[in-house]
Structure formats: C-alpha cells, structure tokens
Amino acid sequence: MHKAICEPLGAFSAVKDADEDIQKICDNVKSQAEQKTGKTYKVFICISYRSQVVTGINYLIKVHVGGDDHVHIRVFQGLPHTGKGPELVSIKESKTSVDILDE
Template sequence: MYPTAGGLGAEQAATPEIQKICDEVKSEAEAKAGKKFGVFVAKSFSSQVVAGTNYFIKVHVGGDEYIHLRVFKTLPHDGGALKLHGVQTAKTHKEPISYF
C-alpha cells in the first residue's frame, strides 16, 4: 500500500526490500550514530512519496535498543540511489516511527 504523495504512510512490517535498504546504509548509519551494531534488523517502516521515496525505518540493533533511519531513494530514472538523511538513536520497540 502506497501513501498519498507527500503524506507519511501507515507503519507496516519490514519487507526483504526494506532490509536490503538497511544493509546498504548500515555503515553510514554506524558512522552517524558513532557506534558499530552487531545486530541490524529492520522491523517496520513507513514511507513518504515525494520526488522519490523517503523511508522511515525502525531497526533493531541489539538488546532492547532500536534506531530509526530516514533513507531517501531517488526515482528510477535518477538511478534509484539511496541516501541516509538521518538517524535517531536510543529508541524502543514501542516508539512509533514519525517524520524527522
């Protein structure tokens, strides 16, 4: 299910495609967070359609710790490149994903 253009879609369970996005930005996320993550498993996500797609992803990074990622994916005709725009650390499993 895709959200309307500009709106943040409902949170849904992570898919293999979302995990692949996380895998691709993991090292950059570690650099922004200032730590290495032994576990890096996408749990859920929301998306926002703009001139491309913003993905807001909840990632389990070990123990009771989660982080939220904001990843922008360009449109296919622009190469479909990924860019990590933000990382929020010290999140919990119950915290909802929101725009940041």
C-alpha cells in the same frame, strides 16, 4: 517498485511490517548509520517502516540494533533514473521497540 507508490503524494503511509525490500535498503545504509553514530552495529534488522512518496521515496524505518536497543532512520531513495542508492538522511538513537515512528 515498492508498495509506497500507492500512498497519496506527500503523506506518510501507515506503519507496515518490514519486508525483504526494506531490509535491503537498511543493509545499504548500515555503514552510513555507523559512520553517523560512531558505533558498529552487529545487528541491524528492520522491524517496521513508513513511506512517503516525493520525488523518490522517503522511508522512516525502525531498526533493531541489539539487546533492547533500536534506532529510527530516515532514508531517501531517489527515482530509478538517478542511478543513486538509498541515502541515510538522519538517525535517532536510544529508541525502544514500542517507540512510534514519527517524522
């Protein structure tokens, strides 16, 4: 399970550096992001994230997509018993490396 489970219910965590688990989530939603934006991302590397425990986990993730470009994605990962993979909820384009991950 992710470290997010230690956060208070309903509150987003502080920003954390992305790790292998978060990159796997990004890899799983990359095609959803491409479909939503109509773009193809040759680079899709997670930089940082925040998490929120609900009936699953919401993630706000900063993703480097090449050059100086970044996107912020919101992903929902349901509880394990649902058997569902991560789902892209929204994506904000035209972000930079210094833009704050916000709701």
